[in-house]
Amino acid sequence: MNSVIQAQEIILAHSQRLGIESVPIDRALGRVLAEDVAANRNHPPYDVSAMDGYAIRHADTAGATREKPVVLKVVDDIRAGSVPECAVATGEASMIMTGAPVPDGADAVIRVEDSRRRSHKGEHSKEEYDSDVDIWAESPPGDHIRLMGENLRLGDTVARAGDAIRPAEVGILAMVKKTEVAVYRQPTVAILSSGDELEDIHEPFDVAKIPNANSYTVMAQLQAIGIRPVVLGIARDTPEHLKEKLLEGLKYDVLIISGGVSVGHHDFVRPTLKDMGITMHFWRVAMRPGHPMAFGSTEKTSVFALPGNPVASMVCVEEFVVPAMRKIMGFTKLFRPTVEAVVGRSVKDKEGRMHFMRATLEKGADRTNVVTSVGSQSSGILMSMVNADVLMLVPASSTGLNEGEKVRVQLLVGSDFQQQPDLEI
């Protein structure tokens, strides 16, 4: 039987990028770039002020203090987006706004906070250019000046094919005015549940039936990584209906079948999959929960057959489907992050299969990670996933873990936030 790692390797070997599409910048977040992007301009286009203040010659400020300010003559008022009207000579200053071009002659900028204009009335009117400014800070050369091309240099590659597009990359794309960008295509994904015992969310209540939760946890797990899957509903336990639903599902890049493939369950499932041209690569994985997890493929479609137990289904999505989808989407970082923790309460385990125990992670004394099982590990108890925020990774060789022992823990929450700002050490 395949280990978790072996099963992941088989699945990833069958999971390849699907080609390229173009998306507008406001839909690029969370995708992976499929082209290199070069800077289309120098930015700043010339040396500009980094502050609101006065462009000066640094030598003129030598010895300036609050008690003994130097007095300079204001000769210009340069706004961002405008052009200097004159150069700055010795004994002169040009008022300058953040982002405005530094005039010829000036080699530094004094912050407005380190100055006082002698006349404040009509500060922006040309008539006042002959007013003076007191400056009480000494300036090193180049101070508060951003050099041409410091942020972006014309022709430089600013983003590469394969880069994940985060907010900073969106900003860079905007900066080089890429309104449309080539990204790897998202997979189309269909979710199919199977079994006469299931009652779908819109069906009338039947006490004997089991509510179909799995289609919706799988849907949400995929939504959480940016995929919008289609829920195909429930295939009933006849070869004809299953075939009809499988045919629909095989139109997608990825078909996820929930339930119906465990050993001995509905003998028609396996032959039906074969009839439909699906080559199954494995039927089971040495894990708990998730043992009856199968994977197959056609020319076009990857087929995941998940266990019917809701927790097992969720764990298999995290361990197998998510990494495969991430690879298809072009990411190189495929797996949920893990951290080291110490066991908060001893747990027993059976040897032979890797166990993904639902658990919670907390900070113990001296900020150590402490992981504690949520209790019942029955794979039918979806509430155990509600109560968990991590999976405790108990190796296949383990017969249990003692309190205080170290263990690796996998985080499940995709977008991590915490309760307190916690800014200091």
Added chain:
Amino acid sequence: MNSVIQAQEIILAHSQRLGIESVPIDRALGRVLAEDVAANRNHPPYDVSAMDGYAIRHADTAGATREKPVVLKVVDDIRAGSVPECAVATGEASMIMTGAPVPDGADAVIRVEDSRRRSHKGEHSKEEYDSDVDIWAESPPGDHIRLMGENLRLGDTVARAGDAIRPAEVGILAMVKKTEVAVYRQPTVAILSSGDELEDIHEPFDVAKIPNANSYTVMAQLQAIGIRPVVLGIARDTPEHLKEKLLEGLKYDVLIISGGVSVGHHDFVRPTLKDMGITMHFWRVAMRPGHPMAFGSTEKTSVFALPGNPVASMVCVEEFVVPAMRKIMGFTKLFRPTVEAVVGRSVKDKEGRMHFMRATLEKGADRTNVVTSVGSQSSGILMSMVNADVLMLVPASSTGLNEGEKVRVQLLVGSDFQQQPDLEI
């Protein structure tokens, strides 16, 4: 001047939930529940099998081994969703599928792997019910049986107002057939840039202008936490145009103004904000980058005025806007997660303001977190955010950090994945 913490407190005090709306289950992920949800059924509705196998009386399996299996008479075939046709008496077994009801008389289930049916032909036909099954595992009472209500108990609260909706919660909602669910309303958010120096992404190229990246980084940072903001474009540097754009922006729950509020910049901005009925609560924060960060409010709208430098803008969104939006959306966990790390390369710093240094985080020897500055911390260099994955939190009191010193680090990537599965300790 307010510290970062003080500024956060002021902003959060003005950030309140906006009321409740109903969303369909397939759009519930990432929202916060605004109602308690109770189980509408017992699940399982009665005792059911946890495996495919045989429902038996455990006493009948005493002493069973592979060499000396016990032989039981098969009297029924119980599928999930069906009802047992007869009870199990001593010496009898009923074939049973996962999720099928355990028949009267039986008190345990033997896995199909621990059995062999004497006749395999026509296993599911009624004619074969008098066939026998060899069982070679001893069963404890209750084995592989899920008890009525073990997963969900009728009337129990399965999710509470205030719970963040993750995939497991979506599953629970599906299980209790909540097709629509009450959640806290998302804020409507408008993003406005200001300044004659800006060139928008769709405008013709002008070498003298600065590309408007900030509207798009802010957009993407909000998208990353599930908000779909509206980009209003650029307010030009006249009171009339600014007023017109502000009027538009004040129709939203949140207005984010990028640039245009630094000291001395465009004297008309402050009076215009006042004219529009916006009460400003602070104009600056003791931080680097992000110093000229202002916050105000009207009766209806929270107004963030972000610094014009792209990195400063991004940092202020993470530290101030994201927590506020999370609070408005009903979350209790508001802040980006932080971890402890050791400094990989000494950095100098000026006292007086908390510094958010762009940096990268790597695993050093023995899995220690090592944080290294990306180099230039100029707040105009957006590429420094592209190259960073964390912010190194240098306290206001620090004059620098030495290699090997401990420091707190804030993670910026909302959805954390890693390159390798890294499942073992």
